[in-house]
Amino acid sequence: MNRSTLFALPLFALALAGCSSTATTTQVSQAPVQAQPVVVQPMVPTSAQNVQTARLTTSIANGFVDPAALALMTAKDSNEANSAQFYALQFGRPGAPRQWAGDRGTTGSVAVGPYVRVNNLDCRDFTHTVKVNGTDYVRKGTACREQNGNWNVVQGTA
Structure with a gap:
């Protein structure tokens, strides 16, 4: 046997000896536990997550769409544009346009940008493109969600 084996063998035996157990079993008694009532508090969602109470609170007539396009749109066009505008602002991912x-x-x-906090309000940049009779009308701006949940354009450009 070489020297390292002679040195390692007693250490190995000592380590194994430490693993053996000759202890006696000790019984531990525990006092009865009285269950406390569990009070479950509902998690309060943020306004951006509150899907159930979210309602259509934008109006494309208030600066979300180019006025020239608005004059050419039907009631269905306006409803669809309004719905897309609201859901893009409320739930949209930045850079993922809502058609x-x-x-x-x-x-x-x-298309919307990321949320930005301005004066304690959630705001987002937006670009709303409308195509009527082959012509594109683009409106860019910034909209903020007021305390009552309404989205309002605070800055807009054609």
Whole structure:
């Protein structure tokens, strides 16, 4: 046997000896536990997560769509654009446009930026593109969600 084996063998035997157990079993008694009532508090969602109470609180007539396009849109076009605008602002991912289609080939898309806190309000940049009769109308701006849940344009450009 070489020297390292002679040195390691007693250490190995000592380590194994430490693993053996000759202890006696000790019984531990425990006092009865009285269960406390569990009070479950509902998690309060943030306003961006509150899907059930979210309601359509935008109006494309208030600066979300180019006025020239708005004059050419039907009621269905307006409803579809309004819905897309709201859901893009409320739940949209930055850079993922929300598409919509109305009557007579009118289409559009709404793209939003990330949420930004301004004066304790959630705000987002948006770009709403409407295509009517082959012409694109683009409206860019910033919208903020007021305390009552309404989205309002605070800055807009054509």
